[in-house]
Amino acid sequence: MKTAEGDAPKPTKGPNCWDCRYLAITWDLRLPYGCKFMGFRSKVIPSLEVLRTDGRFCGAFSPKPVKPEADKAPSKPVDNSSQRRETDRSRPFISINLIT
Numbered sequence: 001m002k003t004a005e006g007d008a009p010k011p012t013k014g015p016n017c018w019d020c021r022y023l024a025i026t027w028d029l030r031l032p033y034g035c036k037f038m039g040f041r042s043k044v045i046p047s048l049e050v051l052r053t054d055g056r057f058c059g060a061f062s063p064k065p066v067k068p069e070a071d072k073a074p075s076k077p078v079d080n081s082s083q084r085r086e087t088d089r090s091r092p093f094i095s096i097n098l099i100t
Contacts, residue, residue: 015061017045022060035060 017023017033031041034070035050035062037060042049050058 014057
């Protein structure tokens with residue numbers, strides 16, 4: 001069969017639920033995975049459950065939002081460590097020598 005010019009080729013691989021914003025890990029040990037968009041829980045990853053039940057790839061896939069650059073190192077390095085051990089007199093530091 002010939003495809004029309006507007007038809008896109010069928011994807012051979014379904015969406016990855018681990019990259020989807022709707023994937024949920026549940027508290028239930030019998031049904032550990034869930035889909036927040038479709039509102040169900042299952043034993044297997046939701047995209048596989050949708051493929052098995054409906055025969056089509058999941059259409060609700062939406063990539064996770066990009067996190068702000070919190071992972072980036074701080075622009076100002078930490079200068080000196082705290083001198084609290086020497087200056088805080090409310091809880092004096094007592095060293096214990098365990099070697100006898």
